[in-house]
Amino acid sequence: MLQPLFHRKQVAGYGDYMVEATQRRLETWSPGETCDIESEMQNLTLEILFATLFGRELAPGEGNELRAASDGLNSWFAPTSWLLPNWVPTPSRRHFSESKEQLRSEIRRLLTEHGEKSKPDSLHQETLLSKLAEAREASGQDHLSTEEVEGQLLTMLFAGYETTAAALGFAWYALAQNPEIQQAFHEELDAVLDGEPPTHADITDLELTRQIVTETLRMYPPVHTIPRQTTRDVNVDGYQVPADTQVHLPLLAIHRDERFYDDPSSFRPGRWTGEFEDELPDYAFIPFGGRRRTCIGREIATLEATLVLATIGQHWTLEWMGEEEEVSIEPEMTMKTQNELPMQLRPR
Numbered sequence: 001m002l003q004p005l006f007h008r009k010q011v012a013g014y015g016d017y018m019v020e021a022t023q024r025r026l027e028t029w030s031p032g033e034t035c036d037i038e039s040e041m042q043n044l045t046l047e048i049l050f051a052t053l054f055g056r057e058l059a060p061g062e063g064n065e066l067r068a069a070s071d072g073l074n075s076w077f078a079p080t081s082w083l084l085p086n087w088v089p090t091p092s093r094r095h096f097s098e099s100k101e102q103l104r105s106e107i108r109r110l111l112t113e114h115g116e117k118s119k120p121d122s123l124h125q126e127t128l129l130s131k132l133a134e135a136r137e138a139s140g141q142d143h144l145s146t147e148e149v150e151g152q153l154l155t156m157l158f159a160g161y162e163t164t165a166a167a168l169g170f171a172w173y174a175l176a177q178n179p180e181i182q183q184a185f186h187e188e189l190d191a192v193l194d195g196e197p198p199t200h201a202d203i204t205d206l207e208l209t210r211q212i213v214t215e216t217l218r219m220y221p222p223v224h225t226i227p228r229q230t231t232r233d234v235n236v237d238g239y240q241v242p243a244d245t246q247v248h249l250p251l252l253a254i255h256r257d258e259r260f261y262d263d264p265s266s267f268r269p270g271r272w273t274g275e276f277e278d279e280l281p282d283y284a285f286i287p288f289g290g291r292r293r294t295c296i297g298r299e300i301a302t303l304e305a306t307l308v309l310a311t312i313g314q315h316w317t318l319e320w321m322g323e324e325e326e327v328s329i330e331p332e333m334t335m336k337t338q339n340e341l342p343m344q345l346r347p348r
């Protein structure tokens with residue numbers, strides 16, 4: 001039902017807005033300033049997601065409320081609670097429930113606002129909200145309850161912006177750590193864009209930029225673990241896994257396995273040349289999952305990551321200002337850093 005909103009053709013239409021939103025944010029940057037690029041990318045991707053899915057721009061302060069509530073959902077994954085049975089009321093689980101309620105009430109507000117509006121949405125005619133409202137009317141309320149509609153929107157918000165922000169944050173970090181690659185990236189942008197803002201039509205020619213996105217998704221997969229639960233006893237390659245067991249697919253480990261990748265701990269965008277990806281074994285590269293539950297937002301995410309990198313990299317160089325040489329990773333629901341991603345912003 002929602003798939004048409006995420007098809008490649010439809011997604012291409014979001015490109016201009018992605019670039020404009022990035023340019024607006026760049027107007028707030030000052031030369032020489034140091035900022036936490038992880039948080040800055042979260043602000044930007046939330047703004048873009050909101051506009052592409054809900055059809056209007058965030059009102060002042062609205063982004064902070066949504067971000068705080070959405071971030072609270074990560075507390076489900078606090079290591080101290082993670083292994084305890086679901087009924088144990090740990091502080092992080094309480095925080096999770098409060099955040100979920102807060103996010104739900106924000107979503108109810110959005111739904112009411114949408115229901116009250118008679119005009120089409122300002123940025124796009126068809127949005128996630130209008131599709132869900134349409135489907136709800138068509139199916140009668142028995143098929144798609146208010147709870148389900150709210151649940152879909154909640155999932156979309158949570159799944160859609162922190163993930164893309166993580167990909168962008170780690171891409172800037174990897175570029176700052178690899179000056180020769182950063183230099184080649186800038187040269188590509190200058191040659192392909194010739195000073196004009198990037199558009200969807202430039203994506204094919206921005207080969208290195210696309211490879212940088214792919215290599216970042218390999219080394220720093222924003223969803224670092226895909227959890228599943230067995231519904232029956234299964235035999236996996238000789239291991240007996242009983243029913244009702246949690247099984248975790250550790251993307252971070254798979255993507256850094258030397259059976260599939262030469263020198264897996266090095267950031268080498270150039271490895272994604274020619275047939276490399278097609279020749280990888282199945283499931284050796286699965287940043288968006290696989291098969292039936294593949295991420296619905298993958299086209300949006302890759303277009304967005306490529307256009308945002310290009311728009312920023314055209315005019316700015318980012319320099320790593322962290323105290324440690326290497327960033328420490330904090331695997332919450334999405335991949336995070338322990339001490340933010342401080343970067344100095346320098347105009348090119």
Ligand code: HEM
Nearest residue numbers: 159160163164167222223287288289293295296297300301
């Ligand atoms: C770089 C960015 C992103 C990455 C790495 C990513 C990755 C993933 C992964 C690994 C899954 C789980 C698949 C599974 O369970 O097998 C998933 C599910 C999902 N993603 Fe994404 N995603 C990204 C961006 C987005 C965006 C932009 C949206 C929405 C606009 C989105 C919406 C969803 C939804 C709705 C699900 C399904 C959740 C569910 O099954 O309950 N994702 N994504």
